[in-house]
Amino acid sequence: MLAETICSAAAAAGLGIAALTAYRRRFLAAARVAAYALVPLGLVLTGAVEWLAGTAFSPVAWTGFGLLGASWLVFAGTRAVERRRGGGRGTRRERRTVGARQPDAVAPPAARPAPAAGEGRTGSSAPADDFSDIEAILKKHGI
Incomplete structure (x- = not known):
């Protein structure tokens, strides 16, 4: 009963402020306040409001909220441990499927970048060219 009275008083005060705002010829702001x-x-x-007030003072509801929070903590904790281990459902599947395929079969032909003009790369020498880029970077830094 008290919560309903407070909400009704807040609504009445807000409508009063809206009326004052409209009196000052700020109709758009008055409509928003209303x-x-x-x-x-x-x-x-x-x-x-009655339901919310009943829930706020109910020990059963607070026990339910506590259980929801505990389950969230368990989910978050297991995800953190899973990430720390470097595992996961998706990553294991990816490892199995990528390890079984050939390097050229990973991307479909339309998704593979075309070789630059003059390079003349073939499908079998592409991984060697990737390492040559890394070697060039290491030589540049004196490693």
């Missing part, structure tokens, strides 16, 4: 002021009144009339 819309915000009608929200608590709508919540009272739908019974949402």
Whole structure:
């Protein structure tokens, strides 16, 4: 009963502020204030405030919220451990499928980049060219 009274008073005060704002010829702002002021009144009339007040003071509801929080902590903890180990459902599948395929078969022909003009790469020498780039970078830094 107290929560409904407070929400109704807040709605009345908001509508009063909206009226003052409209009196100052700021109609768009007045309409926004009136819309915000009608929200608590709508919540009272739908019974949402009574339900919320009943939930806020219910030990059963707080036990439920505690259990939801505990389950969230368990999920987050298991995900953190899974990431730390470097495993996971998706990564294991990817390792199995990528390890079984040939390097050229990973990407479809349309997705593979075309060789630059003058390089004349073939499918079998592409991995060697990738290492030559790395070797060039290491030589540049004196490693």
